[in-house]
Amino acid sequence: MENLSAYILLALRLLMAAALYSFLGWGFYTLWRDLRQQAKQTIEQRAPSLLAVLLEGEEALRFTAPEITIGRHPSCEWLLGDDTVSSQHARLSFHHDQWWLEDLGSRNGTRLNGEPLSAPVVLADQDQIFCGQVGFTIHFENAPREEE
Numbered sequence: 001m002e003n004l005s006a007y008i009l010l011a012l013r014l015l016m017a018a019a020l021y022s023f024l025g026w027g028f029y030t031l032w033r034d035l036r037q038q039a040k041q042t043i044e045q046r047a048p049s050l051l052a053v054l055l056e057g058e059e060a061l062r063f064t065a066p067e068i069t070i071g072r073h074p075s076c077e078w079l080l081g082d083d084t085v086s087s088q089h090a091r092l093s094f095h096h097d098q099w100w101l102e103d104l105g106s107r108n109g110t111r112l113n114g115e116p117l118s119a120p121v122v123l124a125d126q127d128q129i130f131c132g133q134v135g136f137t138i139h140f141e142n143a144p145r146e147e148e
Helices: 001-043
Strands: 048-052 060-063 067-071 089-097 096-103 110-112 128-131 134-140
Touching: 096 110
Parallel strands: none
Antiparallel strands: 048 060, 048 134, 067 089, 089 096, 110 128, 128 134
8 A cells, every 4th residue: 555655646746747847848938939929020120211312422322221331341231432431331220219320440430420430329310421531411211301
């Protein structure tokens, strides 16, 4: 009889351990699924398009990617062929519902509205940016334009 009680107790312990691990596994799976779904929704959120108008030549470029690297290197999304522009000069990025400008350690610096850039800053519509000697004006999609 004692032997039978020991086997029943062992079976109950194993059953409880299996139930506990099943519950933990279900909890981790639910967390993983929710995080994956949230990441997918974040990726699907599109950044508003950005229009960059060069000051010389009035050439306009539209960007829809949430991150734009400016420079002379072929891997950059916006290639500028000027010698005053570094290979990876600056980055425009959309996060926290705003466009940001960041200098990437360029040799000739990045200026925003005439001021040298030392840290990432939030951009406003019609800001003027200079990468080296190349200047351009930024316009946001759906932003009200001033009449000239």
